[in-house]
Amino acid sequence: KNQVEQSPQSLIILEGKNCTLQCNYTVSPFSNLRWYKQDTGRGPVSLTIMTFSENTKSNGRYTATLDADTKQSSLHITASQLSDSASYICVVTPQTGANNLFFGTGTRLTVIP
Amino acid sequence: EAGVAQSPRYKIIEKRQSVAFWCNPISGHATLYWYQQILGQGPKLLIQFQNNGVVDDSQLPKDRFSAERLKGVDSTLKIQPAKLEDSAVYLCASSLDPLDRGEQYFGPGTRLTVT
Numbered sequence: 046k047n048q049v050e051q052s053p054q055s056l057i058i059l060e061g062k063n064c065t066l067q068c069n070y071t072v073s074p075f076s077n078l079r080w081y082k083q084d085t086g087r088g089p090v091s092l093t094i095m096t097f098s099e100n101t102k103s104n105g106r107y108t109a110t111l112d113a114d115t116k117q118s119s120l121h122i123t124a125s126q127l128s129d130s131a132s133y134i135c136v137v138t139p140q141t142g143a144n145n146l147f148f149g150t151g152t153r154l155t156v157i158p
Numbered sequence: 159e160a161g162v163a164q165s166p167r168y169k170i171i172e173k174r175q176s177v178a179f180w181c182n183p184i185s186g187h188a189t190l191y192w193y194q195q196i197l198g199q200g201p202k203l204l205i206q207f208q209n210n211g212v213v214d215d216s217q218l219p220k221d222r223f224s225a226e227r228l229k230g231v232d233s234t235l236k237i238q239p240a241k242l243e244d245s246a247v248y249l250c251a252s253s254l255d256p257l258d259r260g261e262q263y264f265g266p267g268t269r270l271t272v273t
Contacts, residue, residue, distance in 0.1 A: 086267070
């Protein structure tokens, strides 16, 4: 079972609308949780990073939240733009052990005019 | 600063052929990673280097995949012979310090299609 699950798998929204992407994880203990944006044909680019003690982190129109008790994170996108069309990947870094990151399978967001 | 460079960007080969990918990490980054990303999935770590030494290659199919990082800078990933299921994007990433957990910078990837 994947230790990082994302939902929905894909999402289509109208330009200007808001949306929220979900990430549930079982990695524990963890060092930090990141949200990456991956444009088609590009490598992932970090949007936000939160440690286990942080509840929220913003980067422009992107706001990530973290509930370490329920092991859930969300990424909220405000006033979506066509350029937000991409895959959004939740990545959890374990606190100890291997340096491997645990990647979710991503949410494919399509913003239409 | 310049990002992680990869080449080629695209490659189409027939099954049983060989292929090699190249990666140049961000200058000064000691740690280099190769990931395989199959369409619709998150990246899967294949191999991690610390300078020119292998830290983790537990998920590398060693019967057909090999990687090296001579001189602790550039790296090459080779597949020989390729199978249809190797069709994927191969991402290279680098980080300054493996203890700087999670701060990895990714290259644009090489999209491999095996026919």
